[in-house]
Amino acid sequence: MELTPLLEDYIEKNSTEEPVLLKELRRETFLKTTQPHMLSGILQGRILSMISKLISPYLIVEIGTFTGYATLCLAEGLSESGKIITIDSNYETAYIPKKYFQKSEFSKKIDFVLNDALQVIPQIEQNIDVVFLDADKKNYVTYVELLKPKLRSGGIIIADNILWKGKVVENFKDKKTEFIKEFNTYVRLDSSLEVVILPIRDGISIIRKK
Numbered sequence: 073m074e075l076t077p078l079l080e081d082y083i084e085k086n087s088t089e090e091p092v093l094l095k096e097l098r099r100e101t102f103l104k105t106t107q108p109h110m111l112s113g114i115l116q117g118r119i120l121s122m123i124s125k126l127i128s129p130y131l132i133v134e135i136g137t138f139t140g141y142a143t144l145c146l147a148e149g150l151s152e153s154g155k156i157i158t159i160d161s162n163y164e165t166a167y168i169p170k171k172y173f174q175k176s177e178f179s180k181k182i183d184f185v186l187n188d189a190l191q192v193i194p195q196i197e198q199n200i201d202v203v204f205l206d207a208d209k210k211n212y213v214t215y216v217e218l219l220k221p222k223l224r225s226g227g228i229i230i231a232d233n234i235l236w237k238g239k240v241v242e243n244f245k246d247k248k249t250e251f252i253k254e255f256n257t258y259v260r261l262d263s264s265l266e267v268v269i270l271p272i273r274d275g276i277s278i279i280r281k282k
């Protein structure tokens with residue numbers, strides 16, 4: 073069965089509606105940024121929210137905040153004393169997530185760090201429950217190498233863009249496709265991890281540390 077736009081629309085309409093604040097954030101992202109397609113869509117956002125609610129994490133780390141859409145979706149499931157550290161190196165778009173984090177009921181649980189993720193990760197404490205990996209593809213493997221020791225046993229890494237618009241099975245030799253393919257192989261061959269790829273949007277891997 074092909075996931076046609078009509079079916080996708082039906083799925084969105086029959087899933088719990090996205091919160092009003094996220095609708096506003098999505099609108100502003102499309103009006104004011106040059107790459108609004110980077111934002112997690114409605115369905116992906118509801119999936120991130122549901123996964124987070126099933127886990128009730130104490131510590132979530134997001135690599136790649138952009139305008140904060142996924143941050144707010146993931147924050148919905150945080151436990152009472154939980155927090156999400158979200159990292160982005162782009163100063164130009166940072167005013168958007170800052171504004172929406174402040175407006176959100178989760179504002180006190182969100183730690184927005186404006187810096188290169190490679191600099192920030194070594195400073196993060198142990199016992200991460202959930203990682204959302206959604207930044208520069210060339211560093212996906214390095215991010216897993218740095219974050220895996222800090223992830224608790226049973227914790228998960230959710231990695232986005234894992235099917236790269238289908239290019240992973242076509243004869244594309246561009247760098248980003250190669251990075252994604254290398255990442256998928258790396259994760260599959262690591263015996264301390266379990267992985268399943270969900271064919272949602274651009275492909276999402278759910279990777280569990282044993």
Ligand SMILES: C[S@@+](CC[C@H](N)C(=O)[O-])C[C@H]1O[C@@H](n2cnc3c(N)ncnc32)[C@H](O)[C@@H]1O
Pocket residue numbers: 110111112135136137138139140141142143159160161162187188189190206207208
């Ligand atoms: C696809 S967007 C993130 C989308 C967001 N997670 C969402 O779902 O709405 C990728 C983001 O990663 C950021 N990024 C890329 N390389 C980075 C790095 N080395 N450190 C921190 N952020 C980085 C970019 O600035 C961009 O905002």
